[in-house]
Amino acid sequence: xxxxRLSVIFSALADPTRRAILARLADGDATVxxxxxxxxxxxxxxxxxxxxxxxxxxxxxxxxxxxxxxxLNPEPLREATAWMERYRRHWDASFDxxxxxxxxxxAQAPQTTNDPQ
Amino acid sequence: xxxxRLSVIFSALADPTRRAILARLADGDATVxxxxxxxxxxxxxxxxxxxxxxxxxxxxxxxxxxxxxxxLNPEPLREATAWMERYRRHWDASFDxxxxxxxxxxAQAPQTTNDPQ
DNA sequence: CCTACATTTAACGCATCGGCTAATTAACGA
DNA sequence: TCGTTAATTAGCCGATGCGTTAAATGTAGG
Numbered sequence: 001x002x003x004x005r006l007s008v009i010f011s012a013l014a015d016p017t018r019r020a021i022l023a024r025l026a027d028g029d030a031t032v033x034x035x036x037x038x039x040x041x042x043x044x045x046x047x048x049x050x051x052x053x054x055x056x057x058x059x060x061x062x063x064x065x066x067x068x069x070x071x072l073n074p075e076p077l078r079e080a081t082a083w084m085e086r087y088r089r090h091w092d093a094s095f096d097x098x099x100x101x102x103x104x105x106x107a108q109a110p111q112t113t114n115d116p117q
Numbered sequence: 118x119x120x121x122r123l124s125v126i127f128s129a130l131a132d133p134t135r136r137a138i139l140a141r142l143a144d145g146d147a148t149v150x151x152x153x154x155x156x157x158x159x160x161x162x163x164x165x166x167x168x169x170x171x172x173x174x175x176x177x178x179x180x181x182x183x184x185x186x187x188x189l190n191p192e193p194l195r196e197a198t199a200w201m202e203r204y205r206r207h208w209d210a211s212f213d214x215x216x217x218x219x220x221x222x223x224a225q226a227p228q229t230t231n232d233p234q
Numbered sequence: 235c236c237t238a239c240a241t242t243t244a245a246c247g248c249a250t251c252g253g254c255t256a257a258t259t260a261a262c263g264a
Numbered sequence: 265t266c267g268t269t270a271a272t273t274a275g276c277c278g279a280t281g282c283g284t285t286a287a288a289t290g291t292a293g294g
Contacts, residue, residue, distance in 0.1 A: 010131035014124050015252085019200075026204060032271060045253055047272055052251095066261045066270045074208040077201045083136070084194045087143060091191040132282085149241060162283060164242055169281095183240045183291045236294090243288065251280075258273065264266090 006083055009076045012056035017041070018049050022058060025072040032068055123200055126193045129173035134158070135166050139175060142189040149185055 012018055021035055036046040050070055053059045057076045062069050129135055138152055153163040167187055170176045174193045179186050 004133055006136065007131050007133055010127050011251095014127035014131055016121055016124055017252090019123065022204070026207065033269095041252085042254065043271070044255085044273080048252080051272090063260095068271065072204070072207060074204040077204050078208050081198055081201050081205075084198050087139070087189070087191040087194050088198075090143065090189060091195050128281095134282095150239095158282090159284065160240085161242070161285085165282080168242090180290095185241065238292085238294100240291085241289080244286085246284080246286105248283085249281085251278105253278090254276080256274085256276105258271100260269100260271080262267105262269085264268100 005076075006080065008056045009058070009080050012052050012058055012076075013080070015049070015052075017046075018053055021046075021049060021053065021070075022072060025059060025070060029069045029071040032070070035070065122193075123197065125173045126175070126197050129169050129175055129193075130197070132166070132169075134163075135170055138163075138166060138170065138187075139189060142176060142187060146186045146188040149187070152187065 017039060020038070024030060024035060024038070032043065032046060032050065035050070036043050039046065050059065050061070053070075054061060058073055059070045060073050062071070134156060137155070141147060141152060141155070149160065149163060149167065152167070153160050156163065167176065167178070170187075171178060175190055176187045177190050179188070
């Protein structure tokens with residue numbers, strides 16, 4: 001069923017290997033072999049993790065000769081965070097004040113109003 | 118494998134029904150039957166969704182007579198957000214400035230330093 | 235005690251996930 | 265053109281996820 005965007009993003013983040021890959025990519029682009037190096041799993045497995053991350057929009061990939069470089073695309077993290085932000089007032093007492101403050105400096109989008117997922 | 122805390126949290130959030138349940142609970146506690154009402158799925162299915170949410174720490178449950186009330190516990194969302202925040206600098210150009218500002222007003226925990234997952 | 239109501243547990247089916255090895259594709263370079 | 269290296273695809277397997285229906289459990293109340 002996981003057909004909606006947020007489900008795809010959260011599913012992608014649910015795997016520790018994939019999160020570790022994202023962490024690695026935060027330090028710079030890397031090829032599949034480079035990304036596989038720290039792990040005990042096979043190259044095809046890494047390849048499929050990358051496919052999952054790509055489909056979630058969390059990485060983009062480019063090809064140079066026979067190497068496929070992956071780079072981090074954190075935009076979906078922003079989406080996921082945006083969803084969670086709706087609950088921030090429940091955990092952070094001073095959220096409202098801070099939020100208002102942030103919006104003032106940032107002049108962000110007019111606030112996500114009411115999409116239930 | 119999903120044995121680490123973040124994996125459990127993200128897995129719980131990966132299902133749209135569970136996210137909708139959380140959204141509902143943001144408006145106040147509810148019983149299993151009340152939570153099931155908007156959905157086309159069986160009560161046992163909802164019951165298991167609640168179990169998943171509970172194991173992720175996203176809800177807590179209390180029993181009054183034969184009713185089990187669920188209430189939102191957003192603390193894990195804070196954890197998940199904390200993980201994502203590490204990438205914020207990649208998507209938000211003005212993050213560093215804002216982050217510093219936030220830390221100044223909030224006097225938060227001394228900043229997550231270096232846990233790779 | 236017996237019934238009704240709320241919820242969970244059991245047992246099943248089916249799809250997806252995450253791993254593997256083997257085979258294939260793609261590009262380079264001698 | 266042939267061999268090497270990089271990466272993906274194919275096919276398999278066991279585990280898990282999410283749904284179902286039927287049965288069991290727990291609690292209140294006549």
